[in-house]
Amino acid sequence: MAVNHAARDGGIFPGLLHADARALISDLRVIDADPVVDAKALALLADWCGRYTPWTAVDGVDGLWLDIAGCAHLFDGEAALADDIEERLRGLGFAARVGLADSPGGAWAAARFLADEKKLIAVGGTRLALAGLPSAALRLPIDIVEGLDRMGLGRIDDLLACPRAPLIARFGLLLGERIDRALDRVTEPISPRRPAPCWRTRLGFPEPLCRESDIAAVVRRLIDRLCTRLALDQRGVRRLELVLYLVDGKTHRVAVGTSQPERDPKHLMRLLSEHLEAFDPGFGVEVAVLAAPLTEPLGAAQLTMAVTLEGQGQLADDAALAAAIGRLVDSLSNRLGAGNVSRFAARESHVPERAVYLRPALEASLDTGAIGKANPQRSLRLFSHPEPVEAVALVLDDPPVLFRWRRRAHRIVHADGPERISPEWWRHEKRGVAPRDYYRVEDSEGRRFWLYREGPYQPEARPRWFLHGLFA
Amino acid sequence: MPPSVSAARPSTRLRSSSLADLRRRIGAIERPVFTTAATARTLPVGIEAIDAHLPGGGLPLGCLHEIIGRDAGAGAGFCVALLGKLVACRGGIVLWCMHLASVHEAGGLYAPGLAAGGLNPERLIVVRAAKAIDVLWAMEEGLRGDRLAAVLGEVRKIDLRASRRLQLAAEASGTSAFLLRPSSAEEGSPPTASVTRWRLAAAPAPVGPFSPFDRTRWHAELLRCRGGRPGGAWVLEWDHETGDLGLAADLCDRPVVPSDALMAI
Numbered sequence A: 001m002a003v004n005h006a007a008r009d010g011g012i013f014p015g016l017l018h019a020d021a022r023a024l025i026s027d028l029r030v031i032d033a034d035p036v037v038d039a040k041a042l043a044l045l046a047d048w049c050g051r052y053t054p055w056t057a058v059d060g061v062d063g064l065w066l067d068i069a070g071c072a073h074l075f076d077g078e079a080a081l082a083d084d085i086e087e088r089l090r091g092l093g094f095a096a097r098v099g100l101a102d103s104p105g106g107a108w109a110a111a112r113f114l115a116d117e118k119k120l121i122a123v124g125g126t127r128l129a130l131a132g133l134p135s136a137a138l139r140l141p142i143d144i145v146e147g148l149d150r151m152g153l154g155r156i157d158d159l160l161a162c163p164r165a166p167l168i169a170r171f172g173l174l175l176g177e178r179i180d181r182a183l184d185r186v187t188e189p190i191s192p193r194r195p196a197p198c199w200r201t202r203l204g205f206p207e208p209l210c211r212e213s214d215i216a217a218v219v220r221r222l223i224d225r226l227c228t229r230l231a232l233d234q235r236g237v238r239r240l241e242l243v244l245y246l247v248d249g250k251t252h253r254v255a256v257g258t259s260q261p262e263r264d265p266k267h268l269m270r271l272l273s274e275h276l277e278a279f280d281p282g283f284g285v286e287v288a289v290l291a292a293p294l295t296e297p298l299g300a301a302q303l304t305m306a307v308t309l310e311g312q313g314q315l316a317d318d319a320a321l322a323a324a325i326g327r328l329v330d331s332l333s334n335r336l337g338a339g340n341v342s343r344f345a346a347r348e349s350h351v352p353e354r355a356v357y358l359r360p361a362l363e364a365s366l367d368t369g370a371i372g373k374a375n376p377q378r379s380l381r382l383f384s385h386p387e388p389v390e391a392v393a394l395v396l397d398d399p400p401v402l403f404r405w406r407r408r409a410h411r412i413v414h415a416d417g418p419e420r421i422s423p424e425w426w427r428h429e430k431r432g433v434a435p436r437d438y439y440r441v442e443d444s445e446g447r448r449f450w451l452y453r454e455g456p457y458q459p460e461a462r463p464r465w466f467l468h469g470l471f472a
Numbered sequence B: 001m002p003p004s005v006s007a008a009r010p011s012t013r014l015r016s017s018s019l020a021d022l023r024r025r026i027g028a029i030e031r032p033v034f035t036t037a038a039t040a041r042t043l044p045v046g047i048e049a050i051d052a053h054l055p056g057g058g059l060p061l062g063c064l065h066e067i068i069g070r071d072a073g074a075g076a077g078f079c080v081a082l083l084g085k086l087v088a089c090r091g092g093i094v095l096w097c098m099h100l101a102s103v104h105e106a107g108g109l110y111a112p113g114l115a116a117g118g119l120n121p122e123r124l125i126v127v128r129a130a131k132a133i134d135v136l137w138a139m140e141e142g143l144r145g146d147r148l149a150a151v152l153g154e155v156r157k158i159d160l161r162a163s164r165r166l167q168l169a170a171e172a173s174g175t176s177a178f179l180l181r182p183s184s185a186e187e188g189s190p191p192t193a194s195v196t197r198w199r200l201a202a203a204p205a206p207v208g209p210f211s212p213f214d215r216t217r218w219h220a221e222l223l224r225c226r227g228g229r230p231g232g233a234w235v236l237e238w239d240h241e242t243g244d245l246g247l248a249a250d251l252c253d254r255p256v257v258p259s260d261a262l263m264a265i
Helices: A005-009 A018-024 A035-051 A078-092 A104-113 A126-130 A142-150 A156-161 A164-171 A173-182 A212-233 A265-276 A314-336 B003-007 B009-029 B072-090 B100-106 B111-117 B132-143 B160-173 B259-264
Strands: A056-059 A063-066 A200-209 A235-246 A251-262 A285-297 A341-346 A356-360 A381-392 A402-405 A408-421 A436-443 A448-454 A464-470 B064-069 B094-099 B124-129 B150-154 B176-182 B196-202 B215-225 B232-239 B244-247
Touching: A035 A056, A035 A063, A035 A235, A035 A251, A035 A285, A063 A104, A104 A126, A104 A173, A142 A164, A156 A173, A164 A173, A200 A212, A212 A235, A212 A265, A212 A285, A235 A265, A251 A265, A251 A285, A251 A314, A265 A314, A314 A341, A314 B124, A314 B132, A381 A448, A381 B072, A402 A448, A402 A464, A408 A448, A464 B072, B064 B072, B064 B160, B072 B094, B072 B100, B072 B111, B072 B150, B072 B176, B072 B196, B072 B215, B072 B232, B094 B100, B094 B132, B100 B124, B100 B176, B124 B132, B132 B150, B132 B160, B160 B176
Parallel strands: B064 B176, B064 B196, B094 B124, B094 B150, B150 B176
Antiparallel strands: A056 A063, A200 A285, A235 A251, A235 A285, A341 A356, A341 B124, A381 A402, A381 A464, A402 A408, A408 A436, A436 A448, A448 A464, B196 B215, B215 B232, B232 B244
8 A cells, every 4th residue: 555656646646446546557567565574574674773773663564663862972963863764774775754853753743744854853842843734643543633624623733722621522532642742741652672771882884894704803892892881880791682784684683691690701702603603794794783681790709710819719719610610501501502501400209200300500500409319229311201111020019020122122130129109199280190110120131220110000901111211 | 582582681671671661752752641640640440450451540531531331321320430439539510411312212311310320410510412513512612621520422423533622622621521322333433532442231230148239230341541451351340338339249158267266256
């Protein structure tokens, strides 16, 4: 439902039937509208506008909100910022109009209804600038606009001159709300697409960067800047996000996490450079933004790194070692996934597969407390899913004499047990699961296995045997 | 036998001294250096028969060791016993890198069993990787910098180049590296640059008045040992109660006590 300038000059407007449009211009090119793809493209564009400000949002089907409070000085003023946006969007192939005001409502009206020279409304000048605009500039639904037109209140200053109460009685609260929002009497919150971090450094380049070494140098410079700022506030990074804005409108995002607050530029550079290895800059990187969405307090004393302080002895060694191991866990987790680098943690359970679990090392602190004393009745290795085996037992309560696992038969020479482990009746989903009789068995060659039989003896059913683990 | 050896004694002495000199010079060139006491850091296994085969009287630290487990439990159990001794001596954290294929084959690690095997599970960081190359990468990361006590990786296939990299990384940082491989890796696999190579298999428990499950027995063979004497085979026994690794000794008959000694009591 959009037409370009040439079609508009020919008399075609959105809403005209295809047949009528064809009658007006015979060689009209018609393309099917794809709202889903358009929405995605608009979202990508909103992300691309993150190079100006972290606070971006999508407005309807054809607009973007940018909250540039505090960002204009980076671009030599608001006018230059607006010009830059228009020029770059035009370079990307979009026909864009930029409006700037104190309030979102005023900016919406400015972008769509104000002539070119007056689009940037100065601070406090919203009322004056919006005065001559039609009522549709207040983002009102079409029926309210038509109603206002019928009453002769087609322009905003006419509307403002009227007393509020009868208007609201006639058209509803929405009218009053929209007027207040446009004139900045009431703040209108805009939720950003991504949370805006307060620790953020940005570098823009006059020429796009294509070389890997250049991009790495830029990232290193950004990290150094961010770390010096964090050092002033005694904070360390827990999550770091790097966004690279490419010339053709795409953005590339890299996120890394650490297990402890970090402020060491070398370590952070190593974590990021792993992800940058496979990055293809395309036509070049124009802007690089480094943000720390999650930070934690980090005192200066914890930065002892690999130096062992003489005379402080054990305490300094432990702290340095803990930091070094934290860095190892960071780099392992960032490459292999946080769920794959883990430490043991105990649970209050007597069921073997639940008693101990693996918790991601990024979360756990180094001291986890009592993990489980030595229990020679438990196997060294445990299958997370017990493997079914075929076992033969002479007497039903006895351990088996022969079992077959993975197509190999094992003849049992020694056996120990049974150890009955019942399921936890207090866990509702486990009701109906049978108790298990565990046996430690050794075969003729000395291999030891941990077998269990599921369920008590039932005369009509064959007992089911499983292999749960292997002993040393 | 050359005639000069039986004839003149000084030439024999000269030859044995020059042999010792040659050994020393070769040992100095070889990496890792074993001859000087200052650089030889070893972990005594605690069994004299085995320590006699190893250079410097113990398992050399800061090197790559390879353990081939004919049975999945035996290889892992021996590794756990060694790591337990290492951690007891030097303290620190151990990195255990597992390939997902080995998890399917032999199961994951279980903390109470680890503790029974001699290694405190709190001192372990477990890494699981889908690809073998990631397991080797994780091992190398762990070997960088002197922060861990030891690094262990369960891999099936490793070539000479990758093992050489691990050996160099272990030497540079002084952290010991262990490779635990299944028995299928033995046939047709290329040689590796490990300093010692062991083969472990399960051994039947002794028959006696004690419960056979109190102790675990393994057949251990030292296939390769740089700077030491390879080629030993022992039956090792791990005792759960005492946490000791020792040579298996069968019960045998006591010598007969003379009757007058009995009367004296």
